[in-house]
Amino acid sequence: MTKFRNVLRSASPILVALFFGGIVIAFTGGNPFKAYFYLFREAFLGTDHLRSTILSSTVLIFTSTSTAIGFRAGIFTLASEGAFVAGGLSAAVFGSQILNCNSFFGIILILGTSICTGLIVALIPAILKAYLDVDEVVTTLMFNFITLGIVTWLVQRFFIAPKQANSSTRFIEERYALSNNFLGIGISTGFVIGLLLVLVYKIFVDKSALGFDFKSLSFGRDFANLTGVNNRKVIITAMLLTGAISGLGGGVHLTGQIHRYVPGFSAGYGFTGLAIALLAKLRPMGLIVGSILFGALYSAGSTVQLYIKIPLDIVNILQGFLMIAAVVQLKSIRGHFLKLHKGNRSEEHTSELQSRVDISYAVFCLK
Numbered sequence: 001m002t003k004f005r006n007v008l009r010s011a012s013p014i015l016v017a018l019f020f021g022g023i024v025i026a027f028t029g030g031n032p033f034k035a036y037f038y039l040f041r042e043a044f045l046g047t048d049h050l051r052s053t054i055l056s057s058t059v060l061i062f063t064s065t066s067t068a069i070g071f072r073a074g075i076f077t078l079a080s081e082g083a084f085v086a087g088g089l090s091a092a093v094f095g096s097q098i099l100n101c102n103s104f105f106g107i108i109l110i111l112g113t114s115i116c117t118g119l120i121v122a123l124i125p126a127i128l129k130a131y132l133d134v135d136e137v138v139t140t141l142m143f144n145f146i147t148l149g150i151v152t153w154l155v156q157r158f159f160i161a162p163k164q165a166n167s168s169t170r171f172i173e174e175r176y177a178l179s180n181n182f183l184g185i186g187i188s189t190g191f192v193i194g195l196l197l198v199l200v201y202k203i204f205v206d207k208s209a210l211g212f213d214f215k216s217l218s219f220g221r222d223f224a225n226l227t228g229v230n231n232r233k234v235i236i237t238a239m240l241l242t243g244a245i246s247g248l249g250g251g252v253h254l255t256g257q258i259h260r261y262v263p264g265f266s267a268g269y270g271f272t273g274l275a276i277a278l279l280a281k282l283r284p285m286g287l288i289v290g291s292i293l294f295g296a297l298y299s300a301g302s303t304v305q306l307y308i309k310i311p312l313d314i315v316n317i318l319q320g321f322l323m324i325a326a327v328v329q330l331k332s333i334r335g336h337f338l339k340l341h342k343g344n345r346s347e348e349h350t351s352e353l354q355s356r357v358d359i360s361y362a363v364f365c366l367k
Helices: 002-027 032-044 047-072 080-097 103-132 136-159 189-207 209-218 221-226 231-258 269-279 284-301 314-341 347-366
Strands: none
Touching (some): 002 032, 002 314, 032 047, 032 284, 047 080, 047 189, 047 269, 047 284, 080 231, 103 136, 103 231, 189 209, 189 231, 209 221, 221 231, 231 269, 269 284, 269 314, 284 314
16 A cells, blocks of 8 residues: 555655646647547657657666765765756767777777766766766856766867868767667667666665665765765765766767757757656666656647647646656755755755755746
8 A cells, every 4th residue: 555655645746747738629629538549649649659768767867876976975966957068069079080999899999988078077067076076057057057068069069070160079989889779679779778877866866875875965964974875975975976877878879869969959958867867766767667657748749739639738738747856856855855964964054955955946946
């Protein structure tokens, strides 16, 4: 009974979003049940539809897992978006420049550079947080804009493909593209990498000593100090892991789908990953299910209007309701963290934490 109640509680944001989305569809003259049937059919029924959903959900597994890692340590980082874009650019540059290399080792090298690029993007905010206690919500958000600006400038100044009107790089070498038919089973290699990443995340959280340190820090610095945790080390590690995983996601997205860097490389995947992590309550299986759900909306939303009269923006409407549900989750996390810190820290520290969580809440609402 308790397990069923937990499942129902986890599914309630989705059910609420479908309910209010159905009201919008009915209000515009459509049939909600028919609309959801076509959404489901276009997302999951048929090999081609399922492959499209898996491709769309792959990138979200990386950005949601990267966010979950930071939140596990009580770090409200928003660095996923910038690290994702930077990782994609580095993959495009190296993938188009490496000419004489074995395909397997070439892919490893390309994805490795994406990880390193994500680490670099996250490094300065991590140091500022660990040593100067600068608010990570503000620094990571601002560094997203800085990173996007630098990436655009680099493409236009150094890496733009010849005879291109837009800011696009060259295509990567064909042999460095990730297969969309892993071992002949019909799913993308990037999706398999994402599943392995979530498995590592689960082991890290449940079994590793560093995972315990992350959990200790989430209860507050004073508690972490009592358990012998090096706070600075854990803060830097958490924020660097967020950057590295997002950078890897950018590399996988580029080598698996787009094959070059183009304007609009990220459709807000970092912020969508934040929503998924919150809806999943940072749970590994929830990250996968949430990513597939949002991936289904991305893949099916572009074609469902061909079969039924519904608003063109119905997918955005459904995503909006899911985002609202994620905000509710963020508010519950806010209360959880404030409760943990109450009594263990001074009134000044508690007020500072409340302000920090309120900033992340406001930023997410503005997404």
